[in-house]
Amino acid sequence: MSPPSRRGAHYERWLADRVQQAVQPPVPAATAVLLRQAAGGLQTLLLRRNPDLPVMGGVWVFPGGRVDPQDRDAADEPYDPYEAARLAAVRETAEEAGLRLERRSLVRFSHWAPPPDFDHQLATWFFLAPAPTQAVQVDGREISEHAWLSPAEAIRRHFAAGSTWFLPPTFVTLHDIQGFTTVDGALAAAKRRQPTFYDTRLATTTDGQEVTLWGGDAGYESGDPDLPGPRHRLCASEGQPWRLERSDAGGLT
Numbered sequence: 001m002s003p004p005s006r007r008g009a010h011y012e013r014w015l016a017d018r019v020q021q022a023v024q025p026p027v028p029a030a031t032a033v034l035l036r037q038a039a040g041g042l043q044t045l046l047l048r049r050n051p052d053l054p055v056m057g058g059v060w061v062f063p064g065g066r067v068d069p070q071d072r073d074a075a076d077e078p079y080d081p082y083e084a085a086r087l088a089a090v091r092e093t094a095e096e097a098g099l100r101l102e103r104r105s106l107v108r109f110s111h112w113a114p115p116p117d118f119d120h121q122l123a124t125w126f127f128l129a130p131a132p133t134q135a136v137q138v139d140g141r142e143i144s145e146h147a148w149l150s151p152a153e154a155i156r157r158h159f160a161a162g163s164t165w166f167l168p169p170t171f172v173t174l175h176d177i178q179g180f181t182t183v184d185g186a187l188a189a190a191k192r193r194q195p196t197f198y199d200t201r202l203a204t205t206t207d208g209q210e211v212t213l214w215g216g217d218a219g220y221e222s223g224d225p226d227l228p229g230p231r232h233r234l235c236a237s238e239g240q241p242w243r244l245e246r247s248d249a250g251g252l253t
Contacts, residue, residue, distance in 0.1 A: 026113055026123035028081065030089035031064030032101060033109065033173060035190040036131040036148065042101055043148045044130060044174070047096055049197065052145045060147075060154075060165045063093040084151065085125040097146065098137030105129050106249045107187055110176075126163055126173060129189045130183050149238045151178035166232050169198070185213070210237040216247070248251060 016050045034045040051058035067088040075084040082133070086103045091140050091235045106127035113123045136146045149157070152176040160164035166174075176196075180186040203225040211233045218229025225233070230247040 003251050026121045028085060028088075029065060029122040029124040030067060030085040030092070031062045031124055031126045031169075032089040032093045032106065033062050033126055033177070034093070034099070034101075034131040035128060035177070035186055036182045037183050038148070038150075041150055042177070042183060042186065043156070044114045044177065045097065045099075045148055046147050046149060046154060046170075047138065047143045048145045050142055053142065056167070059167060059235055060168070061170055062126070063099075064089055064124065065092040065096075084126065089125070089127050089129075094190045095145045096139055098139075098172050099132050099134055101132060107212060108195045110169075110173065110198060112200070114200050115202050124169070125195075126169065128168070128177075128187055130187065138212070148212065150216045151175070162239075168200075171242060172234065172244060191206075207239070209235055210234050225234040 015157055015167045020240070036043050036045075039245055046060045047063055048060050049056050049058060064072060065088065067084050068091070071084045071087040071091060072079065075081070083103075086106050090103045093101050106129045107166060108253065109128045110126045111124065114121060120244050136148075138146050147154075154165075154174050155246065158171065170245065177186055180189070194217040198214045201220060201223060203211050203213055203219060203223055203226045209225075211225045213223075213225060214232045216232040217225075218227045218231070219225040220232070231245040233245050237246065240253070
C-alpha cells in the first residue's frame with residue numbers, strides 16, 4: 001500500500017497499517033528544519049551528533065527526536081498527533097541547540113518512515129520553521145557542534161566527506177529546499193503543498209546498486225528496482241556518490 005498524499009484520517013489509516021506490518025510499531029518523532037536569511041541566500045541549521053554515540057555518531061542532522069510522553073500530554077484534547085510532533089520538535093530544538101521556537105510557526109513538510117525490518121523504527125515528521133534570532137548553544141553531550149549552511153553547500157560538504165555527513169532524509173530534504181532563496185518563499189510554498197510521505201523500501205539492482213525506493217517509483221510496489229518507468233529513489237551504495245533520481249522536479253512547487 002502506497003502512503004497517502006493527503007492529511008488527517010488518511011495519515012492515521014496509513015500509520016495503523018504500518019503498526020500491523022512492522023515487527024515493532026513505529027515510534028513517533030519530529031524534526032525542525034530551521035531556516036534563516038543570510039547575505040548569500042537561505043541557510044539551514046545542521047547539528048553534528050557526538051561521534052562517541054553508539055547510534056548515528058558523527059552524523060549531521062536537523063534538530064529533532066522522539067515524541068515523549070510530555071509532548072503527548074501537552075497536545076490538544078482530544079489527542080492531536082500533529083500537535084504532539086510540533087511540541088517534540090520545539091522541545092528537542094531547545095534541548096539540542098538552545099533555541100526557542102514558536103510551535104505555530106512550524107509547517108508540516110514531509111513524513112519519513114523506515115523499512116519495517118529496520119532496527120530503529122522512527123516515524124518522523126519534518127517541519128520547516130523560521131529560525132529564532134538567539135545564538136545556537138549545543139548541549140555538548142548528544143550534539144558536539146553546529147553549522148549554518150546553504151543547502152547547496154551542505155550537499156557539497158557531504159560529497160567532499162565521502163557521503164558520510166547525512167542520512168537519506170536529511171540529504172533529500174536539503175535537495176528539496178535548495179531552490180529557494182528566501183525564508184518567506186520556502187515557508188509559503190510549504191504551506192501551499194501537501195506533505196510528502198516517504199515510506200521507505202530497500203532494494204538492490206542486478207548490477208549490485210543499493211537503492212532506497214519511495215512511492216511513485218516503478219519498482220516500489222513490487223520491490224524490483226530494475227523495472228523501467230518513473231523514478232523516485234536514492235542510489236546510495238557504500239563508497240559511491242549518492243544520486244537522487246526523480247521523474248518530476250521534486251522539492252517545493
